[in-house]
Amino acid sequence: MKANYGYMDGSGEFYITIDTDLCIECADHGCLEGCPKGMFAIITDDYDDEVAEIKGEFRKKIKYDCADCKPVADRPPLPCVEACTAGAIVHSW
Amino acid sequence: MTTAGIDMGAKNIRVLILKDGEVIARAEQMAGFDTAESAEIAFNNALGQAGINKDQIDRIVATGAGRESAPLAQETVTDVGAAAKGGNRLIPQARTIIDVGAEEGRAIKTDAAGKVMDFAVNEKCAAGAGSFTEAMSRALEVQLEEFGPLSLKSSQTTPMNAQCAVFAESEVVSLLHAKTPKQDIARAVHDAIADRIVSMVRRVGIEPEVALVGAVSRNVGFVDSLKRGLERDVIIPDDAEFVGALGAALVAAEG
Amino acid sequence: MAEKEFWRWKEYNWHDESTDWNGCDTITAGVDVGSVSSQAVIMVDGKLYAFASTRTGSDSPESAHKAMKWALEDTGMTLDDIHYKVGTGYGRVNVPFADRAITEIACHARGGNHMYGSSVRTILDMGGQDCKAIHCDERGKVTNFLMNDKCAAGTGRGMEVFADLLSVPIEDIGDLSFQVEKEPPPVSSTCVVFAKSEASGLLRKGWPKNKVIAAYCNAMAHRVVSLLERIGVEKDFAITGGIGKNMGVVKRIEGELGIEALKTNSDTQIAGALGGALFGKALLEKSRKK
Numbered sequence: 001m002k003a004n005y006g007y008m009d010g011s012g013e014f015y016i017t018i019d020t021d022l023c024i025e026c027a028d029h030g031c032l033e034g035c036p037k038g039m040f041a042i043i044t045d046d047y048d049d050e051v052a053e054i055k056g057e058f059r060k061k062i063k064y065d066c067a068d069c070k071p072v073a074d075r076p077p078l079p080c081v082e083a084c085t086a087g088a089i090v091h092s093w
Numbered sequence: 094m095t096t097a098g099i100d101m102g103a104k105n106i107r108v109l110i111l112k113d114g115e116v117i118a119r120a121e122q123m124a125g126f127d128t129a130e131s132a133e134i135a136f137n138n139a140l141g142q143a144g145i146n147k148d149q150i151d152r153i154v155a156t157g158a159g160r161e162s163a164p165l166a167q168e169t170v171t172d173v174g175a176a177a178k179g180g181n182r183l184i185p186q187a188r189t190i191i192d193v194g195a196e197e198g199r200a201i202k203t204d205a206a207g208k209v210m211d212f213a214v215n216e217k218c219a220a221g222a223g224s225f226t227e228a229m230s231r232a233l234e235v236q237l238e239e240f241g242p243l244s245l246k247s248s249q250t251t252p253m254n255a256q257c258a259v260f261a262e263s264e265v266v267s268l269l270h271a272k273t274p275k276q277d278i279a280r281a282v283h284d285a286i287a288d289r290i291v292s293m294v295r296r297v298g299i300e301p302e303v304a305l306v307g308a309v310s311r312n313v314g315f316v317d318s319l320k321r322g323l324e325r326d327v328i329i330p331d332d333a334e335f336v337g338a339l340g341a342a343l344v345a346a347e348g
Numbered sequence: 349m350a351e352k353e354f355w356r357w358k359e360y361n362w363h364d365e366s367t368d369w370n371g372c373d374t375i376t377a378g379v380d381v382g383s384v385s386s387q388a389v390i391m392v393d394g395k396l397y398a399f400a401s402t403r404t405g406s407d408s409p410e411s412a413h414k415a416m417k418w419a420l421e422d423t424g425m426t427l428d429d430i431h432y433k434v435g436t437g438y439g440r441v442n443v444p445f446a447d448r449a450i451t452e453i454a455c456h457a458r459g460g461n462h463m464y465g466s467s468v469r470t471i472l473d474m475g476g477q478d479c480k481a482i483h484c485d486e487r488g489k490v491t492n493f494l495m496n497d498k499c500a501a502g503t504g505r506g507m508e509v510f511a512d513l514l515s516v517p518i519e520d521i522g523d524l525s526f527q528v529e530k531e532p533p534p535v536s537s538t539c540v541v542f543a544k545s546e547a548s549g550l551l552r553k554g555w556p557k558n559k560v561i562a563a564y565c566n567a568m569a570h571r572v573v574s575l576l577e578r579i580g581v582e583k584d585f586a587i588t589g590g591i592g593k594n595m596g597v598v599k600r601i602e603g604e605l606g607i608e609a610l611k612t613n614s615d616t617q618i619a620g621a622l623g624g625a626l627f628g629k630a631l632l633e634k635s636r637k638k
Contacts, residue, residue, distance in 0.1 A: 010217035
């Protein structure tokens, strides 16, 4: 399943997509430590699979919470994407 | 040389006239329905103040969201360019300029000459600019001018869950129903908008000194929340809301 | 200042008088506590048996109880007769009698699959305060989804702001939006606050109300279509939720996508609760096998 967490508003589209099919096989759970804000959690989803999600309290403001990792000047690799050994995380912006 | 800058803002139109580098007039007019007509009124008021007529002005440059529809202007400059130029003139030591208007917020990194090095913008969403505060003051039934001072009376941090101005209005009403003091709600609103501005500023990097310009810099509640969020002081020039018009007039003088 | 009601759906209940539930093997229920309305669905041996829809009160547990009580009315059934109960929706974790909470995304997909048939791949649920776009497989399992509850644009609330501005009853918006000579371009601002100022400007410019309404329905449709593009629209396509009843928006979404939405005689309001009851059945059977 592709789970898109985030939103679209007048200023743009801000989604973190997690491919939970890749999560199921992952034992590393690098996302938990990889995100400096601790936005990820491992949950048992509706189909009883252990997958990553973006915690509820961050979903409505990821544009702002992710801002520190997205400086205007240069774009270093995103720590959450780097930390995910399963390659399950994609940012839309 | 005499030049004029016209800032066609979403809510207000501001005109500033420069003569040999000195400000000789400034005028402000609500943008209203017919923005071109409002701009003419502001322009004529500024001319009257300066005691000159239109022919004595060498160049006119427009800026602001509606700059393309500005009458009289020979040229335009972006909001970012104008804010950097004007901000640099008023606070030469500033390297980070935060410009918060009714519908947009901007963070600009500049060099010593006022040249734009980097910038970030909050736009097209009311949650990122002054409109948010206005909508919340209406929901609280507090005059906008009293909203900032009211916020200063609170020392309580109240989190707001809603980001969108429309949903935040309902949240403010719920907080009122839950008997949350109005001053605490005012502070929650200013903390929320300041948080969004701070994360935008962080994207360009905070380099001292930090100047705050734009009409929302007149809101003491917002300024207080912003300083707390940035964990540093900000310099607010006297003519903070005229920075765009000043920048445009300076660009006009450069020819 | 009083909170306004935005989507004034009637409260109602129904049950299948021809079915005797006594002695039936699996009795399951789904309760969907939404931000505006709450529904309860009871299924007996995989067949829809009873449902109810009520307004959500200020308290989720109470709203869940109310919906359930209504669904049970005149059936002779009590809460204890139900073998497995699933809570879903915005208030799903606050359904006191639920055996499990399932997200509204998963429940909508499963409920939509049952309601429209297994060929449904894309479900758009337009609620009072959110908008969900779901892609699912032939078993009703979610394969791709997004939910937007951050921004009021594209939700019932956004439409309510416009109905208020124009002093038009919300239920008339759809019809009025078609009473224009020519389809106007959409309101250009996405943000409801800015779109409202834009609409005020159009009214002052002399636009008739209906034209402004059409321009906003057009903008809302466009906005929802861009949401759908993220998950990819595949036939069959279905629209559920409050705005699903507003043809002014639905017709324009269909036009922009070039796809007609599936029609159903079922009440699409209960899709989430129905999915909950179906999840309940699967979970009950799984637990009995152990």
